Amino acid sequence: MTASTSPLLVVGSVAIDWVITPRAERPEAVGGSGTFFSIAASYLTPVRLVGVVGRDFPAQAIADLRSAGVDIDGLEIVDGKTFRWKGRYHENMNARDTLDTQLGVFADFKPKLPPDYRTSPYLFLANIQPDLQLEVLEQMARPRLIGLDTMNLWIEIAKPSLLRVLSRVDALLINEQEAMQLTGEHNLIKAARAVQKLGPKSVVVKRGEYGALLFHEDDVFSAPALPLEEVIDPTGAGDAFAGGFMGWIARTGDPSGEQLRTAMIYGSALASFCVQGFSYDSLFGLDAVKIQARFEAFAQLSDFRRAELR
Amino acid sequence: MTASTSPLLVVGSVAIDWVITPRAERPEAVGGSGTFFSIAASYLTPVRLVGVVGRDFPAQAIADLRSAGVDIDGLEIVDGKTFRWKGRYHENMNARDTLDTQLGVFADFKPKLPPDYRTSPYLFLANIQPDLQLEVLEQMARPRLIGLDTMNLWIEIAKPSLLRVLSRVDALLINEQEAMQLTGEHNLIKAARAVQKLGPKSVVVKRGEYGALLFHEDDVFSAPALPLEEVIDPTGAGDAFAGGFMGWIARTGDPSGEQLRTAMIYGSALASFCVQGFSYDSLFGLDAVKIQARFEAFAQLSDFRRAELR
Numbered sequence: 001m002t003a004s005t006s007p008l009l010v011v012g013s014v015a016i017d018w019v020i021t022p023r024a025e026r027p028e029a030v031g032g033s034g035t036f037f038s039i040a041a042s043y044l045t046p047v048r049l050v051g052v053v054g055r056d057f058p059a060q061a062i063a064d065l066r067s068a069g070v071d072i073d074g075l076e077i078v079d080g081k082t083f084r085w086k087g088r089y090h091e092n093m094n095a096r097d098t099l100d101t102q103l104g105v106f107a108d109f110k111p112k113l114p115p116d117y118r119t120s121p122y123l124f125l126a127n128i129q130p131d132l133q134l135e136v137l138e139q140m141a142r143p144r145l146i147g148l149d150t151m152n153l154w155i156e157i158a159k160p161s162l163l164r165v166l167s168r169v170d171a172l173l174i175n176e177q178e179a180m181q182l183t184g185e186h187n188l189i190k191a192a193r194a195v196q197k198l199g200p201k202s203v204v205v206k207r208g209e210y211g212a213l214l215f216h217e218d219d220v221f222s223a224p225a226l227p228l229e230e231v232i233d234p235t236g237a238g239d240a241f242a243g244g245f246m247g248w249i250a251r252t253g254d255p256s257g258e259q260l261r262t263a264m265i266y267g268s269a270l271a272s273f274c275v276q277g278f279s280y281d282s283l284f285g286l287d288a289v290k291i292q293a294r295f296e297a298f299a300q301l302s303d304f305r306r307a308e309l310r
Numbered sequence: 311m312t313a314s315t316s317p318l319l320v321v322g323s324v325a326i327d328w329v330i331t332p333r334a335e336r337p338e339a340v341g342g343s344g345t346f347f348s349i350a351a352s353y354l355t356p357v358r359l360v361g362v363v364g365r366d367f368p369a370q371a372i373a374d375l376r377s378a379g380v381d382i383d384g385l386e387i388v389d390g391k392t393f394r395w396k397g398r399y400h401e402n403m404n405a406r407d408t409l410d411t412q413l414g415v416f417a418d419f420k421p422k423l424p425p426d427y428r429t430s431p432y433l434f435l436a437n438i439q440p441d442l443q444l445e446v447l448e449q450m451a452r453p454r455l456i457g458l459d460t461m462n463l464w465i466e467i468a469k470p471s472l473l474r475v476l477s478r479v480d481a482l483l484i485n486e487q488e489a490m491q492l493t494g495e496h497n498l499i500k501a502a503r504a505v506q507k508l509g510p511k512s513v514v515v516k517r518g519e520y521g522a523l524l525f526h527e528d529d530v531f532s533a534p535a536l537p538l539e540e541v542i543d544p545t546g547a548g549d550a551f552a553g554g555f556m557g558w559i560a561r562t563g564d565p566s567g568e569q570l571r572t573a574m575i576y577g578s579a580l581a582s583f584c585v586q587g588f589s590y591d592s593l594f595g596l597d598a599v600k601i602q603a604r605f606e607a608f609a610q611l612s613d614f615r616r617a618e619l620r
Binding site: 043044091092093186187188189190207210211213220221222223224225227228229230231248258259261262264265266288291292295299301302303304305306307308309310 | 353354401402403496497498499500517520521523530531532533534535537538539540541558568569571572574575576598601602605609611612613614615616617618619620
């Protein structure tokens, strides 16, 4: 979708969700961290997606990913059922309960990178089992920057593997509770500093409707969330954020603290689109003008006049 | 403390708290909404405090208020016990349980404004019973701007009175849960718009460690909270915020949307000092240089480079 020449590889889940919110419900909602990430990032840089789906995966979703410009040569389609997740959001949309998970073809997923993917300069390891994330790293030449997401489950049952991956990545994107769970620190600064000691010099703490914090070396940046009058479905917001964040880094080729701050805002902008519809309804079919307008809305949201006490 | 000539009157509680946090405890901590508010605001504009305490109130606290430049001609000292609150904070410091409340002399409090207070151009009605807030309004000439705080208790047991006060104020400062409770709206934008229909054209939604939102007419501003490595005691943070916010408005005499944004940052700065100690330990004895440095820290925290998608 852009003139950038820095491909961004993402390895993640591609799923069919059944999403229940207090006001509506969508069965057969195409989701998965790899899906949301790659559509969001596609507006900023060329994206390559590695994942697996079953024969039940909708042809329309394949067409949509292609139409978004996502390179899906790495998306395997195999016999069996696509990974399915069913969940219900609470009244305030900040919390959710998982009602059902069926791994399907994801149970036997072994990421296999097409040869030309191995030299991708930017890599995002979306939320999958840490041992699979390590297998991806083994297949890669040296990317310029590696981002990682994970979840509470892996912190609980696969922490040694997770720590091995963490020691090899540049940026961890994690939610607030997970940051505390991973480090045992209740204070976010201390938690972020503890994560930095594990490897990643940049730590993005996602706080849902409260925005996100970036800890980069010694610096801290606070990105607001855009208040929205209607949130339809929060599913995928964190992945869309990661797509915008990593997409901007890949596009500019500049992982300096200053550009990482801007990347946080593009991430926030794409997340804000994501929650305005089920599945990727509101994330798909955007363009530079719409995204830029949303970026400006974030600038307007957080801008204030410098003053002096005299 | 400043060269401003716009006195700010606050009517609120002056209390002795017993604060228990996961790591420390302070009995006999001087607190109360009026106390925190007036010390915070004193750095920005002349402040007048109306409240009541008993004979047990520490002389040192009286001396501290005077030394901060707070006009306490309106602080009654009467026979009986000062209002006492005892509470325990949860591990993450975001939530707390009230263990005990003893109204003491506050039970019979009837705010009486000294004659020269009645023409104060700026008024803040801190969190007290709405009927008392109405009694204050009855004694006032027309202030240029009136701010108001309240709490869940009054929304539950004194809503008709609260609605009457609300119809007469310019700015409501309220926390997130209370905004939803007051309006029945789970969405913050809808809640803020509903509050605006009740009277105040400016609504500040306080979100604790997540910062605060300002809804002013059709505009929305998001003020970040400064991540702190150690929070000692959150008690009074909302009141210190209100003091900084109202203090800046009184100092500038300009309640435009642009100055309200800056006021949000001074409020946030003073709140950030407040939580760094028990009682007003960290709020007292500041100066323009320290407050300005904290203001700059907020600017640095939220600043990002504008970019273009081309």
